[in-house]
Amino acid sequence: MSVIRDRIRGMIIGAAVGDALGAPAEFDKDPHVTGYVGGFGRWTDDTQMMVFTARAVDKCLRAFASRQHPDFAREAWQQYEHWYDTMARPNSKVVQVNCETVPLIAAIRMQGERGPGNTCMTSLKDGVPGNLARPLNDSKGAGGVMRAAPVALLRGNADEFLAGCESAALTHGHQDGWMPAGYLARIVADMIDGWTISDSVRESTLYMEGKDKSRVGFALDDAIEVAKRQGRVDDLGEGWVGDEALAIAVYAAARSVEVGTDSAFAHGVLIAVNHPGDSDTTGCIAGAILGAKYGESSIPEIWTFEHLEYYKLLAELADRLYVSYESAQMAR
Numbered sequence: 603m604s605v606i607r608d609r610i611r612g613m614i615i616g617a618a619v620g621d622a623l624g625a626p627a628e629f630d631k632d633p634h635v636t637g638y639v640g641g642f643g644r645w646t647d648d649t650q651m652m653v654f655t656a657r658a659v660d661k662c663l664r665a666f667a668s669r670q671h672p673d674f675a676r677e678a679w680q681q682y683e684h685w686y687d688t689m690a691r692p693n694s695k696v697v698q699v700n701c702e703t704v705p706l707i708a709a710i711r712m713q714g715e716r717g718p719g720n721t722c723m724t725s726l727k728d729g730v731p732g733n734l735a736r737p738l739n740d741s742k743g744a745g746g747v748m749r750a751a752p753v754a755l756l757r758g759n760a761d762e763f764l765a766g767c768e769s770a771a772l773t774h775g776h777q778d779g780w781m782p783a784g785y786l787a788r789i790v791a792d793m794i795d796g797w798t799i800s801d802s803v804r805e806s807t808l809y810m811e812g813k814d815k816s817r818v819g820f821a822l823d824d825a826i827e828v829a830k831r832q833g834r835v836d837d838l839g840e841g842w843v844g845d846e847a848l849a850i851a852v853y854a855a856a857r858s859v860e861v862g863t864d865s866a867f868a869h870g871v872l873i874a875v876n877h878p879g880d881s882d883t884t885g886c887i888a889g890a891i892l893g894a895k896y897g898e899s900s901i902p903e904i905w906t907f908e909h910l911e912y913y914k915l916l917a918e919l920a921d922r923l924y925v926s927y928e929s930a931q932m933a934r
């Protein structure tokens with residue numbers, strides 16, 4: 603398997619693994635997660651929505667490959683509407699058609715509600731997308747950043763930072779809600795390009811210096827600093843809001859270098875879920891970063907294959923993304 607294909611698979615599968623590891627610990631004040639409860643990884647709304655982001659990215663990459671100029675935010679909104687259909691209107695015609703043609707969407711419909719966030723549900727129910735100029739609300743929840751990792755693959759054809767921000771601003775109006783999604787897209791793109799986590803964060807915050815009036819850049823600098831001295835994850839917050847969720851995930855990913863590359867994914871992702879906050883979301887974000895960094899081949903097999911819910915369908919999605927990504931890169 604090529605390195606890039608392994609990393610794109612790592613991003614998608616890694617996010618689902620982190621989400622599934624963290625889900626049972628979400629409201630646990632003192633979790634001790636070492637693996638899946640009952641040996642099977644059941645993922646939640648974070649991965650569901652990330653799948654729909656990936657579908658929007660895939661559509662845009664195919665358009666770039668045929669030298670068109672797609673509107674990513676518009677594609678993403680349409681995909682999130684599909685996600686909302688699978689939650690709230692299970693008998694709608696749109697969903698029935700999807701069921702027949704896309705097995706992964708049928709699977710998500712079967713899953714139904716997996717703790718969807720209020721902001722995402724309300725924004726989609728109201729049916730009007732927000733954007734950076736016209737914020738929809740004042741939400742800084744982590745629902746904007748948790749789903750943004752695949753936006754990384756737009757790099758080279760579009761500004762992945764801006765696209766990440768726009769994808770989150772569809773539902774989350776506060777800059778601490780949408781800006782972390784831009785940072786995440788950039789960091790994951792750096793991982794796919796082979797950067798170290800600390801170099802990526804340093805360059806990202808330098809790139810945004812003067813432009814970022816949010817708390818996100820400071821939160822990320824803190825995350826790297828606390829990780830270096832092996833300080834406590836609690837210092838970074840609980841991860842219910844966007845900037846904290848990304849900071850905790852980055853902290854965990856930065857600590858992955860404490861061990862050899864063979865166990866780096868497991869070491870980092872377990873740090874990301876073992877804290878008294880939004881463990882499935884921080885696990886999902888850290889899993890995407892770590893998976894993109896070390897590849898699917900670094901994820902313990904006990905967490906993938908038959909142990910992870912819909913593993914095969916997620917791997918197929920990742921492979922499709924890889925093919926589209928390569929074609930879009932060739933067309934540049």
Ligand SMILES: [Mg+2]
Binds near residue numbers: 647648716717882883
């Ligand atoms: Mg969740």
